[in-house]
Amino acid sequence: MQFVLKNGEYKKILELCEKFAGTVEPGFRFVRLHYFKGLRFFVSDGCGKLELAVNKEVSPFSGTYILPIDQVRVLKERKSKEENIQFSLGDKKLVISANGDRLIIENSKIEERPRMERKFEALFKMELSEFRRKLNFASSINVEGEMVTIFGGGNETAMVSTSSNMTVIAFLKTESKRNFQVSLPYVTVRHLFKALETLKNVEIVFGDGINDVGLKAGPLLFSFCNDRTPVYEERIFSLKKNTYKETPIDRNLLLTGLKKMARLVKKGFSVLLISKAETLKLLVKTGNFKYETTLAISEFPEFFAKIDPHRLRSAVSRCSSKKLFIAIHGKELLISDRLKEYMVSIPITL
DSSP, X not given: OEEEEEHHHHHHHHHHHHHHHOSXXXXXXXXXXXXXXXXXXXXXXXXXXXXXXXXXXXXXXXXXXXXXXXHHGGGGOOSOTTOEEEEEEOSSOEEEEETTEEEEETTOEESOOOOOOOOOEEEEEXXXXXXXXXXXHHTTTOOTTOEEEEEEETTEEEEEEEETTEEEEEEXXXXXXXXEEEEEEHHHHHHHHHHHTTSOSOEEEEEEXXXXXXXXXXXXXXXXXXXXXXXXXXXXHHHHHOOOOEEEEEHHHHHHHHHHHHHHSOTTOOEEXXXXXXXXXXXXXXXXXXXXXXXXXXXXXXXXXXXXXXXXXXHHHTOOOSEEEEEEETTEEEEEOXXXXXXXXXXXXX
């Protein structure tokens, strides 16, 4: 049996699968080709699964053909997007050919098809472009082993994560159909973000299944392992609504100060963010070494907080607003954009 992809299609499929599989674990750098109500490409990073339906007329077949990404990508380096890439599916062998080049994969076929949850209760819908931006911000401070939570409550939805004494919150412009809280591994979240970068803006649907949660974006269906243990309280949504005195600060000035501190301390180490006598500054002191930089002079409330300059810089750099706002809410320092779509919460001492 045979089918043909244009080189442009072939490149897009491989790019998508490469981004979602990641580069760290070689055991996941395989694409699986199978038939389920049509031709499907499948890839996994161990937690996340991605299935792409391809509109090609082929006869139903059993089993799965396994394509090693690092080998099949050699055929995508072709000049014309319209050049044909032909797939020939044998009993055990897979042959991919293009204009005189042939890649033969012996013993490519296995009997089992990829297992994937495909039915999900829709929880919310939104534009892909916004979902991608908010996902990028919500995962900005994390490292491998940590989680990013998608949280729906009181007809509101947010993405939240905590790392190194700091919490970032991205409020979504959509309502959730019911209360829910699911946490996804940071590594899988970054793979999802990179995969979504390959798509044009479409409406996405985020849903809940029996075991996994799912996301539908155009011809792509994702499913994810998750932890449903409640981590955050609904008071998070009140941070966007509460009124408190805010003091503006130039985003670029804050980024410049954090960049200086990031050069002086390693990742995982803290510096002080101090507001005193209407002056906001960053300070680091180790042994006989001390460095401080003034960020702004204004009517800031007095406080001091320990921050990781690397993580805070990563979060602030993903806020597109040129002007940010600093406020005190209880014993929290809040840094947000004007519309309070992006927010960083840091515990402080008054």
